[in-house]
Amino acid sequence: MEADVKESAGESKNVLLMGKGMLITSENQIRRLQEVGLKDVTIDTSKGKDVAGGTVVDAPAAIKMAPVVKPPAGRKAFFKDEIKVARKIRGASVQVVKEFMNNAATGRSIDVKKVNLAAKTLTASVFRNVDALLSLTALKNYSEFTYTHSVNVCILTLAIAHASGVTEQEAEVIGVGGLLHDIGKARIPLAILDKPGPLTPEERKIIMDHPLYSEEMLREMGNVPEAAIAIAVQHHEKVNGTGYPYGLTGDQMHPFGSMAAVADIYDALTSARPYKVGLPPHVALRRVFDGRGTEFDTKVVDVFIKNLGIYPVGGFVRLNTGELGIVLESNPVDSRKPKVGIIFSRFGKRRDTPYVVDLYEASGADARTITEAEDPKRYGVNIEDYIQA
Numbered sequence: 001m002e003a004d005v006k007e008s009a010g011e012s013k014n015v016l017l018m019g020k021g022m023l024i025t026s027e028n029q030i031r032r033l034q035e036v037g038l039k040d041v042t043i044d045t046s047k048g049k050d051v052a053g054g055t056v057v058d059a060p061a062a063i064k065m066a067p068v069v070k071p072p073a074g075r076k077a078f079f080k081d082e083i084k085v086a087r088k089i090r091g092a093s094v095q096v097v098k099e100f101m102n103n104a105a106t107g108r109s110i111d112v113k114k115v116n117l118a119a120k121t122l123t124a125s126v127f128r129n130v131d132a133l134l135s136l137t138a139l140k141n142y143s144e145f146t147y148t149h150s151v152n153v154c155i156l157t158l159a160i161a162h163a164s165g166v167t168e169q170e171a172e173v174i175g176v177g178g179l180l181h182d183i184g185k186a187r188i189p190l191a192i193l194d195k196p197g198p199l200t201p202e203e204r205k206i207i208m209d210h211p212l213y214s215e216e217m218l219r220e221m222g223n224v225p226e227a228a229i230a231i232a233v234q235h236h237e238k239v240n241g242t243g244y245p246y247g248l249t250g251d252q253m254h255p256f257g258s259m260a261a262v263a264d265i266y267d268a269l270t271s272a273r274p275y276k277v278g279l280p281p282h283v284a285l286r287r288v289f290d291g292r293g294t295e296f297d298t299k300v301v302d303v304f305i306k307n308l309g310i311y312p313v314g315g316f317v318r319l320n321t322g323e324l325g326i327v328l329e330s331n332p333v334d335s336r337k338p339k340v341g342i343i344f345s346r347f348g349k350r351r352d353t354p355y356v357v358d359l360y361e362a363s364g365a366d367a368r369t370i371t372e373a374e375d376p377k378r379y380g381v382n383i384e385d386y387i388q389a
């Protein structure tokens with residue numbers, strides 16, 4: 001039973017017996033209420049247990065009408081709350097990766113505790129509201145590609161695992177493997193890693209050794225779980241055996257390795273590099289889908305596409321009104337109706353600040369809907385200017 005007894009009992013003696021919202025849980029509390037002359041209490045059965053006897057009266061309209069506001073299905077926190085934390089978590093994680101990559105390149109030791117803590121924090125955020133960190137994977141840092149890519153692969157793999165029913169405790173291993181998966185690149189000369197042009201067969205061979213270096217370095221660290229090592233060594237494997245470094249087939253791969261392979265290719269495709277432009281999310285998703293069952297695990301691809309939504313955050317879309325905008329927040333209930341920040345009016349006039357519309361909330365004949373995904377570069381739009389780090 002829950003009560004606010006100041007008005008009824010405390011008023012006469014000007015003493016607050018029980019604060020608003022306090023639970024009545026003991027006989028002693030009831031005796032005290034009786035001692036001050038309280039004869040009746042009203043139990044709000046939506047908040048506390050009913051007791052035997054008494055008269056049942058209808059709850060006041062205000063109580064009956066009060067909407068129960070809960071985060072959407074599968075989310076423990078609201079996007080608007082989680083995104084504030086997620087930005088900090090992502091920023092700190094990029095710094096952790098930067099530090100261990102620099103240490104690895106200069107022969108210094110890796111602080112595994114820091115990596116574990118970052119992995120745990122990222123995992124917890126994904127399990128509170130996956131959409132928050134997921135939306136930040138649309139942010140790419142051109143000059144610090146390896147660091148942001150490692151964090152993005154970590155988040156995307158965690159998102160797939162979360163949607164596949166992996167528990168939070170199991171998923172922390174993915175956090176570790178995701179952050180460390182490209183650590184072997186610390187042994188590849190930068191002249192090859194950042195070469196602004198096509199690689200020679202020899203250079204390609206050198207790059208293709210990085211998962212083997214990652215595996216070796218993780219084993220040297222000691223106490224790194226096998227599932228995390230599997231992510232590091234298998235993220236370039238393909239289920240048809242055409243990947244590297246071992247040419248494993250789908251049934252030889254660790255489930256987390258298969259998830260990381262999809263996460264890795266999606267982030268690589270959507271990122272700009274010295275030798276290529278980044279693809280818009282819908283084009284990258286199409287490429288991933290085309291490799292379903294041949295290059296990538298069928299179930300993983302299905303979960304990934306379902307989770308990212310038809311219109312992933314960071315995508316550029318045309319609305320039925322002729323307006324153009326950026327997908328700012330996905331909608332886990334209906335992926336066709338995300339929040340969109342409108343940048344171009346129906347007359348092609350560009351706005352300085354996006355006008356945010358929630359396609360899910362709007363309804364009726366004149367409601368805005370997405371008609372197609374567009375390439376922002378055609379309109380001179382840099383998506384990252386609109387998604388704040």
Ligand SMILES: [Fe+2]
Pocket residue numbers: 181182210235236264
């Ligand atoms: Fe890699």
